Amino acid sequence: MNVFAHVEGLIRSSLSAMQADGVLPADIDISGIEAETPRDKTHGDFATNAAMVLAKKAGMKPRDIADELKVRMERFADIEKVDVAGPGFLNMKFKPEFWQAMVGAILEAGELYGRVDVGHGTKTNVEYVSANPTGPMHVGHCRGAVFGDALAGLLKFAGYDVSREYYINDAGGQVDMLARSAYLRYREALGEDIGEIPEGLYPGDYLVPVGDALAAEFGDKLKERDEADWMPVVRAKAIELMMVMIREDLAALNIHHDVFFSEASLQANGRDLIKEAIDELKGKGLIYEGVLPKPKGHDDEEWEEREQLLFRSTEFGDDVDRAIAKSDGSYTYFAGDIGYHYDKLQRGFTHLINVFGADHIGYIKRMKSAVAALSDGMAEFDIKVCQLVKLYRGGEPVRMSKRAGTFVTLRDVVEEVGRDPVRFMMLYRKNDAPLDFDFAKVTEQSKDNPVFYVQYAHARAASVTRNAKEAFAELDASSDALGGADLSKLTDPGEIELIKMLATFPRLIEGAARAHEPHRLAFYLYEVANALHSQWARGNDSPHLRFIAQGDVGMTAARLAMIAATQQVISSGLGVLGVEAPDAMR
C-alpha cells in the first residue's frame, strides 16, 4: 500500500467530481498533481499543489480552486482536517485510525511491503566493477562495486528485470603483459631464477600461484617454446585464475554478477559483434575515414595527423569524433565497447546503466553517443560516476603506492572492518561526491557510525520482542497475530510519527529507483532507526510509553506490531542494500 498514491487518488477523484459539476473546466489535464509531505509538520500529513498547478489552465485563482477542493476532501472518512494555506496549498491531516491501520497493512504485506512496481519488468542491464583481470581488486573498485550492486538490488525491488553484468577486458595489450608476467612465474616455479620482474610487467606475488598452476598442468612443455606458442595458453590460464580471484573478492562483499561478459568473446566462435555493430553504424552513415584535430592546450610535440576509422559521435553531442580503429587497422577499446553495447541491445535490454569510476568521466559522452546511435535513441542509458574514496586511519590519510607495496586491496578493507560497514558507508553518500573512509570510525559502535545505528535499531526491535514474550507467556508475537492487535492504542505522537515514516517507504523506493540513487535509502533507514530509538528513549522518562507495558498485554501487542512493522522496513531496506539485519548485536 502506497499512501501517496492513495492520497493522490482521493485528490484526483475530487477534482474529477469538480469537473463533472462544472466547477473546473472539463478539458484540463489533472494528472500532473501530486501529494507530498510538508516540510513543516504543523502543516499536516500531506499537502498538494493541485490548486496552483491547475490555476493557470483553468483560468481561475488558486485560492478559489483550493477552497472548493477543501470542501470535497473533507468528506473523506480518513481525513480529519483540511486547510488552505499560503498561495493555495491544501494541507491535509489524517485521522489516527488511518495511520494505525498502516501498521496492519505493513504486517500483512510483510516482505512485499515497499515493492512498488515502477519498473514494470523493464529489461535492465546494470554493468559495474568491470575491473581489468590483471590483479586483485583494490579499494578504488570498492565503491563502484557496492554502488552498482545496491542499485541493481534497488531496481529489482522496484520491479525492474535486472541483469548484473561484469565486462572482462581480456582482449587488449594488458592481458598480454599479464601473460608474460605469469610466464616468468611459471619459469620460476620450474626452479629458474627470474631475478627482478622487468618494468611494465606485473610484479605482484599474486601471480606466483598462477606460475605454480601452469607448472603443475604443463610441466616444462612450455619452457623452450616461442612466445607465439605459449601466449594463448598462458594468457587464458592467467585470466581464468585472475577472474577466480576477483570473484572471491566480490563474494567477500556479497556481490554476485549474473553475467561475466568477455571482451574477447565479441570476436570468437565464428562471429564478430564489433564488425556487426560497426556495419550497423555504417548503415546509418556514422562511420568514416578521417583525421582528428590536435587537442588544444596540449603542446604535444609527438602529435601526428593520422587517417583512421572514426565514429561521428559529434552528431550526438560529443566534443570530437572518436577513433574506432588504430592506425594499424586493429580495433580500439572503444570499438569493443560498441560491440558489447550492441550485444546488450540485441539481448533485449531497453534500460542500460553503467557504473564508472571518476577516471572514466571523459568516456561518458562517446558511450552515450554510441548507444544513442545503435538504439536510435530508443534505449534509456544512464552512466553513474562514482567519485574517489580517500582512506583514513584515525584522521590520517592512508598513502598508497604500488612501488612501496603499501597497496590496499579490497580484501584488506573487508577483512579489517567487515562487509556490512563497508557496504553501508559506501552508500551513505551521493555517488558523485568524494568519500572519506576512516577505518577507525567505520568500526566504531556509536551514533556517529550509521551502520551500527541502523543495525542496532533492528536488533533492539528483535530484543524487545524476545523480552515481551518472556513477560507475557500468552503473547503471540507472530506477525499475523500482531496485525490483529488493537492498534487504536497507538496514540502517542511519537508512535504516530514513526508510523508515518514507515508509510513513506514505498514512495522512497520509487524515487530512489527512478533517480538511480541508492543512497536515499541509506539515509532513510537512518531516520527510521532514529525514530525508533527516540521512541524507546521516551519510555525511559515516561514508563507508560514503554514498548513492554507492565501488565497490559493488549498495549504490548499493539506496540510490538508497530515495532514489527519497523523491523520489516529496516530489514527490507538493508536487504536491498545488501547489508545484514541482525537480531542481536555482538
Add this chain to the structure above:
RNA sequence: GCACCCGUAGCUCAGCUGGAUAGAGUGUUGCCCUCCGAAGGCAAAGGUCGCAGGUUCGAAUCCUGCCGGGUGCGCCA
C-alpha cells in the same frame, strides 16, 4: 584551451527531479541513567545555500555569465 562533477551550519554531508520558516550527524552550551539494551535521549545556539543576473505564483534545485576546488582530454584499458 575545452568538457564533466562539486561549492549548503565551525567540520562531514542530506535536501525526495520547482514548493511554505533550508535539515541531520559531529563539535559547542545546558539538562537527563534505581527505569524494556545510556553503544543513548531532550533542548539551545549556529546560514547572504560561492557571486551576479534571468525564467514564474514560488529557485539551494532550472538557464546564462563569472569566482573557487576536483577530474578527464588523439591509436592505452
